[in-house]
Amino acid sequence: MSAVAATGVALSPRLLTTPMLAAYLGMTESQLAQRMPDFLKRGMPQPVMALGAYDIKAIDIWLDRISGIFTPGTRISFHPAEPHAIAFEAPVPKASDATDDPRDSYMVAEAIEEYLDWIRTYKKNIRDTQCRANATILPAFGHLRVADLTVKQIRDWHVAIAASPRSVHGPYGKNRKYLAPPSTPEEIRKRRNTANHDLGIFKAALNKAFREGKVKSDVGWRWATQFPLGEVSKLECLTAEECQRLMFFLPADFQDLVRGTLFSGARFQEISTATADDFDEKNGTLYLKPTKTNRSRNVILTEEGHEFFRKRTISLHSDDLIFRRLDGEPWRNADCTVRLQAGCRLAGFKYVTFHTLRHTYASTLAMAGVPIAAIAKNLGHANTKTCEKFYFHLTQSFVSEAIRGKAPQLKLEPELNKSVLETFNGQDLRKSFLAKTEIARARVKTWPRARLLKYGKKIRLSGRHTMRRDVLEALIVQDLAAREDLRAERKRRDGHRRIVAD
Secondary structure, three states: OOHHHHHOOOOOOOEEOHHHHHHHOOOOHHHHHHHHHHHHHOOOOOOOOOOOOEEHHHHHHHHHHHHOOOOOOOEEEOOOOOOOOOEEEOOOOOHHHOOOOOOOOOEHHHHHHHHHHHHHHHOOOOHHHHHHHHHHHHHHHOOOEHHHOOHHHHHHHHHHHHHOOOEEOOOOOOOOEEOOOOOOHHHHHHHHHHHHHHHHHHHHHHHHHHHOOOOOOOOOOOOOOOOOOOOOOOOOOOOHHHHHHHHOOOOHHHHHHHHHHHHHOOOHHHHHOOEHHHEEOOOOEEEEOOOOOOOOEEEEOOHHHHHHHHHHHOOOOOOOEOOOOOOOOOOOHHHHHHHHHHHHHHHOOOOOOOHHHHHHHHHHHHHOOOOHHHHHHHHOOOOOHHHHHHHHHHHOHHHHHHHHHHOOOOOOOOOOOHHHHHOOOHHHHHHHHHHHHHHHHHHHHOOOHHHHHHHHHHOOOOOHHHOOHHHHHHHHHHHHHHHHHHHHHHHHHHHHHHHHHO
């Protein structure tokens, strides 16, 4: 039943679908589709993310803007109808602002689009910049002229981002979820860091337009400063023991990719595209192609890393990828995320990202006394600033050695029972894990393919529908054995706690 039939009153909708928007603007859908790129460049509001429709109030404000009229006191928000929209006071243009100089009519949306085009041409990583521009900059300022910007307006927007709650991705096809507003010092620091990144992108786009003569002056944003962040974020890295433990719970093909990253400190895009010809056995180096920084480099390998890559490439052709999945396909970023999440959960410690392996590589070099300049060169950094920020405290080994050498041994922990210590022997753990693998393999052999696909969905195994049965079985066996080993270890820990308590 329609709204008219139910209430007897014709309702005027606030949200417009694409056909309704075309009719509202007095054109057909095909005409709207043809002119949409020009409209977006002129700052036309984007559809509401949660609903996929256009807000008629935002459309009206945009029409007032391009028509030369504007209603004082109108407020613009990031995403209309969003639960945590952030409102800003839009500036009112003066009558004297209307001139024939094209620099006076240059729009913020045009500046952002030209800046993104420049990044596409001269940089590699555009995804993060584009997402930030679409999420925070364009909804707030895309409909404005650059000449109308003020420092106060940009500062209010910057502060509002820092005070807003963080949004996270939900399941596929679902709306984004909003967490609680930042309250702890660490949450506030993270939100301020996010606001600083957004402000940096915004000012970079405006400065580029100013340098190219697209606008008359930069006084509207020059003194909009970032939040001072005195403390750096906590560096997440793994110890050698944690790396060894993690290997127990990773699939065999993924273990090789993790080892290659820990031996080279490469980014995922660099290590996943490395070929056998990139490894120089004579000089003990690994050539990494340009990715994020648009610069290639040769990584000096340790003796252990040199031997690992020599064995990996000995039977490969020069143009073969060094690392591939078990089914022969190249590695994708999503594959690493799923396998690392499962491995960390089964290993019993906090989830780490693939980039944590790069931090681990740099941290181990710093703790071994390698100079910061050498670490920065191997990591591909343009200078030592980033390495000094995150790893310099690890190089002060003489301080830690002096403290640990002179500090008294308090011996506050009770002695452990010898029988409990024997259960944590690495060789026994390995034998037990192999036995559980054989038991799991015998179970999985009897499963129909439908059950294999159902279990693959449970552990978020990507590409399961196109995998051969033997490949799918091998991955599921690894997960079953790791889960069983984790349950057995928890029982051993409970037994240890009872012994200590007694």
